[in-house]
Amino acid sequence: MSVYVRPPEVLPGISRRRRYTDWVMCGLLGLATLIALIPLGLILYFLVKRGAGQWSGKFFTTDPNGNFLGYPGGIRSALLGSLEIVGLSTVVALPVGIGVALYLVEYGKASRFAGLVRYFIDVMTGVPSILFGLFIYIVLVLSHIGGTFAAWKGAVALALLMLPIVVRSSEVVLLLVPDSLREAALALGAPRWRVVFRVVLPTAGPGLVTGSLLAIARGMGETAPLLFTIATATGLTASLGQPMNSLPTQIFQDITSPRNAVVDRAWGAALTLVVLVLIFNIVARLAARRSRMT
Numbered sequence: 001m002s003v004y005v006r007p008p009e010v011l012p013g014i015s016r017r018r019r020y021t022d023w024v025m026c027g028l029l030g031l032a033t034l035i036a037l038i039p040l041g042l043i044l045y046f047l048v049k050r051g052a053g054q055w056s057g058k059f060f061t062t063d064p065n066g067n068f069l070g071y072p073g074g075i076r077s078a079l080l081g082s083l084e085i086v087g088l089s090t091v092v093a094l095p096v097g098i099g100v101a102l103y104l105v106e107y108g109k110a111s112r113f114a115g116l117v118r119y120f121i122d123v124m125t126g127v128p129s130i131l132f133g134l135f136i137y138i139v140l141v142l143s144h145i146g147g148t149f150a151a152w153k154g155a156v157a158l159a160l161l162m163l164p165i166v167v168r169s170s171e172v173v174l175l176l177v178p179d180s181l182r183e184a185a186l187a188l189g190a191p192r193w194r195v196v197f198r199v200v201l202p203t204a205g206p207g208l209v210t211g212s213l214l215a216i217a218r219g220m221g222e223t224a225p226l227l228f229t230i231a232t233a234t235g236l237t238a239s240l241g242q243p244m245n246s247l248p249t250q251i252f253q254d255i256t257s258p259r260n261a262v263v264d265r266a267w268g269a270a271l272t273l274v275v276l277v278l279i280f281n282i283v284a285r286l287a288a289r290r291s292r293m294t
Helices: 016-054 057-061 076-108 112-126 129-141 151-175 179-187 192-220 247-254 260-293
Strands: none
Touching: 016 260, 057 076, 076 112, 076 151, 076 192, 076 247, 076 260, 112 151, 129 151, 151 192, 179 192, 192 260, 247 260
């Protein structure tokens, strides 16, 4: 007894018109990508061209000075001041932001209050950075709480700027943790807080690190909040209760100077700031890749 086997249908070939349309669209997308990369390439080119020549041991180990005839000084106080201010803002923003994200994912979920918190977080994400500086200036500087201008007030302004980024990125990562892991831990009799700290957070750890580093990179390059909160101090200081120098404010002041040597220092400081932000983004990418692999 023979069995009839129907021959497979031959799919029609792709027409010449569809091939031509595909080539045209790929070419247009490639052209648009190239046009978008041109400004970025020019910025990096001029930064390296004007700023790389300023890098030296003296550039990173001396402070700005008022010498109008000789060497104007380096960026030591600005570099260390930026690291100190951003470090303090990170200590403030990360625990609060991850804590808010944990509440939204683990406890609040779809409640009305959680929805209200998400709404305000979205509003804070779209607020211009200068408004955070004005807010701290009115609330803390003009009221003379802890003095007038101080480094810790600039750190608070940057923490407010970083907070919505940390909350949103952390919430997305925590939602990716499978519910089966939570249910298995709860079925074994673990309390909810222990499930959060021993299961949820370690599982989402690499993703939380990625979001946190992106927030730090955003805060590192902000100028407007610092102009209203930390004033200017060219000398090196480690006191958070006094005015402090930083890379963004140093660049802002140097670029308007009539002296070529001071303007060149601004280019070197700008290149240093870009390299710092690039390092943070590379670390974030590596953390994200590790998260996908695990």
